[in-house]
Amino acid sequence: MPELPEVQTIVDVLNAAGLPGNRITAVFVHWPKTVATCCTPETFSRRLTGKAILAVRRRGKYIIFELSENFWLLIHLRMTGRLELAALTGQINRHVHVIMNLDDGRRLIFQDTRKFGRFYLTPDPASVIGSLGPEPLDSNFSAKLLTKRLEGRRRQIKPLLLDQSFLAGLGNIYVDEALWLARIHPLRSAHTLTSKEVLSLHRAIRSVLRQAIRNAGTSLGRGKGNFISPKSEQGHNKNQLKVFRLTGQACKRCGHLIERIVVAQRSTHICVKCQL
DNA sequence: AAGAATGTTACATG
DNA sequence: ACATGTAACATTCT
Numbered sequence: 001m002p003e004l005p006e007v008q009t010i011v012d013v014l015n016a017a018g019l020p021g022n023r024i025t026a027v028f029v030h031w032p033k034t035v036a037t038c039c040t041p042e043t044f045s046r047r048l049t050g051k052a053i054l055a056v057r058r059r060g061k062y063i064i065f066e067l068s069e070n071f072w073l074l075i076h077l078r079m080t081g082r083l084e085l086a087a088l089t090g091q092i093n094r095h096v097h098v099i100m101n102l103d104d105g106r107r108l109i110f111q112d113t114r115k116f117g118r119f120y121l122t123p124d125p126a127s128v129i130g131s132l133g134p135e136p137l138d139s140n141f142s143a144k145l146l147t148k149r150l151e152g153r154r155r156q157i158k159p160l161l162l163d164q165s166f167l168a169g170l171g172n173i174y175v176d177e178a179l180w181l182a183r184i185h186p187l188r189s190a191h192t193l194t195s196k197e198v199l200s201l202h203r204a205i206r207s208v209l210r211q212a213i214r215n216a217g218t219s220l221g222r223g224k225g226n227f228i229s230p231k232s233e234q235g236h237n238k239n240q241l242k243v244f245r246l247t248g249q250a251c252k253r254c255g256h257l258i259e260r261i262v263v264a265q266r267s268t269h270i271c272v273k274c275q276l
Numbered sequence: 277a278a279g280a281a282t283g284t285t286a287c288a289t290g
Numbered sequence: 291a292c293a294t295g296t297a298a299c300a301t302t303c304t
Contacts, residue, residue: 001283033298061284078284080300095300114299116284155292164285172283220283221302227283244283265294267282 002077004169005212006227011058013229017085022102023052031097038121060132060168074120074128081117084109085230132168136205143202150190158186159264173244176269178204180243185275186263212237243269
């Protein structure tokens with residue numbers, strides 16, 4: 001579920017809600033595996049308690065909490081992870097795996113139905129995010145850089161774009177959308193893209209991501225895996241999707257029907273008439 | 277109603 | 291390097 005735009009939305013909401021400046025007063029872990037990348041739940045709670053949140057940022061699909069005493073908490077939501085900002089009182093459902101109490105009387109709740117989400121508490125964030133590829137919305141992610149990174153790569157373009165060490169932040173939704181916008185077929189071998197197509201892909205990736213951020217993310221339905229912000233708001237980017245989960249509908253560019261194929265075990269949506 | 281599919285990633289294997 | 295399969299899980303879809 002959460003790709004770059006959704007994670008950015010979460011970070012923006014947390015910042016707007018005044019999370020930085022808070023101190024963490026208590027931590028409860030209900031599913032040890034969530035924090036196991038660092039240590040036992042007890043150690044995790046002990047290390048985190050008392051730390052102040054200095055800043056909240058994003059890198060790829062990671063939410064990054066810069067903490068006092070040179071510690072960092074990185075959270076990857078994987079498929080169904082959610083952060084919710086809530087009052088100290090209130091019901092805790094069975095999908096809540098981590099709770100962080102804050103000294104302003106609120107708490108940050110991590111829930112994750114499929115339990116794939118992971119916390120990383122470390123003095124060395126590079127050990128977690130050091131191998132990520134460039135940030136697609138950074139000014140240093142130029143068409144030139146994309147061209148260079150594509151050079152000599154023979155993988156299919158879709159799995160390559162999903163590879164976080166190639167480019168950080170894209171997931172299944174926005175890769176399909178970007179490839180449609182750039183009119184590139186997902187099975188194309190990366191090195192066969194013309195320079196014109198690479199230019200087009202570069203623009204498409206940035207355009208699709210920026211639009212989704214403007215729309216506060218893509219919420220697809222009302223199911224448990226659906227995107228919802230820490231303030232429990234849905235994103236409204238679904239209306240902007242051109243191919244993702246639109247199998248059987250007319251392509252907005254040429255009218256040909258959208259088809260679904262499987263690429264690298266991921267469901268993939270394309271217009272075979274305009275994506276070549 | 278059983279079985280398949282699901283937006284992510286790490287890891288193993290050829 | 292790259293493709294492919296599997297596993298981590300629970301819910302929803304068919």
